Amino acid sequence: MSRTGGKTFADVVYPCIPPRETGMLKVTDIHTLYWEVSGLATGEPVVVLHGGPGGGTDPDYRRYFNPEKYNIVMLDQRGCGKSTPHAELQDNNTQALVGDIETLRKHLEIEKWFVFGGSWGSTLSLIYAIHHPDRVKALILRGIFMCRRSELLWFYQVTFCINTDNVNFGQSHPLWVTTNPVLEVSILLRNSSLTGKSCICKILICFCSSSVRESAAREWCLWEMSTSKLIPDTKYLDKADNLEFAAAFSRIECHYFVNHIFVEEGFILKKAQILKDIPIFIVQGRYDVVCPMKSAWELHTALPHSKLTVVADAGHSMGEVGIAEKLVEVTDQLA
Known part of the structure; x- marks a missing residue:
């Protein structure tokens, strides 16, 4: 449980930082993805998977990680943010996004990384980890959404x-x-x-x-x-x-x-045991009406080794103070 005690978002996250490097990665004849890295080049690698789908990255997403300890990787998924072409639906599906994450990992020469995502980002994080469990050091998830x-x-x-x-x-x-x-x-x-x-x-x-x-x-x-x-x-x-x-x-x-x-109904829970050896941290707002706590509880029940933290005074957004505070606590712990 969490009580923010008058704190603001800026009080619980790290200061704003610029990206260290940016690039455009062509993944198909149609799609080219924007990516960026921030923080310490030799730090713990973490990939941030944004929500939506179609939401794009935000500079504030860098602020959940100590920039002196993390190598923070972000990408705009197909069709959104700075990726091109804008709002394109052709060849835009879950399997393609999982492939893109792997393509970027190899492009950046990262062996294994932490995977951080909320809402649709939690969906994609889980599906990526199911397909590539050997590449995931831990899952840091918020607002569990299994898209059932x-x-x-x-x-x-x-x-x-x-x-x-x-x-x-x-x-x-x-x-x-x-x-x-x-x-x-x-x-x-x-x-x-x-x-x-x-x-x-x-x-x-x-x-x-x-x-x-x-x-x-x-x-x-x-x-x-x-x-x-x-x-x-x-x-x-x-x-x-x-x-x-x-x-x-x-x-x-x-x-x-x-x-x-683009996956079968209940895919994540059906495949959950693939994740049994991956540390999983779940932060969930008690009053989340976009992705209700029932889903977080069901995932936690299927993977009892996961750690579920319920933020008593929060809804869905990772920008809410209580959720941001708990996410930073997790990333500090893992660093």
């Missing part, structure tokens, strides 16, 4: 229905009540097909006018940003107004979720 049908329907149906019953998650207008784009996602997930003329998923994935797609992307992004923190944060909500970010984030998320992230 029940988890997707929770966020795109149950929380939406709660929101329409006047339990507001930060939305400042009634758009979700009047147009029901999130409810349409739940219908799509049930039917596993792109149906409905106004379906936001169809708008995001298929070709249509740029203004219509931008509007759909903004609303999809706004829903997630409004639910990410226990206390609504205008800086998060403002991300939806960054149309370049919203386009990649919303379109790529939609692409992955309607395709059930």
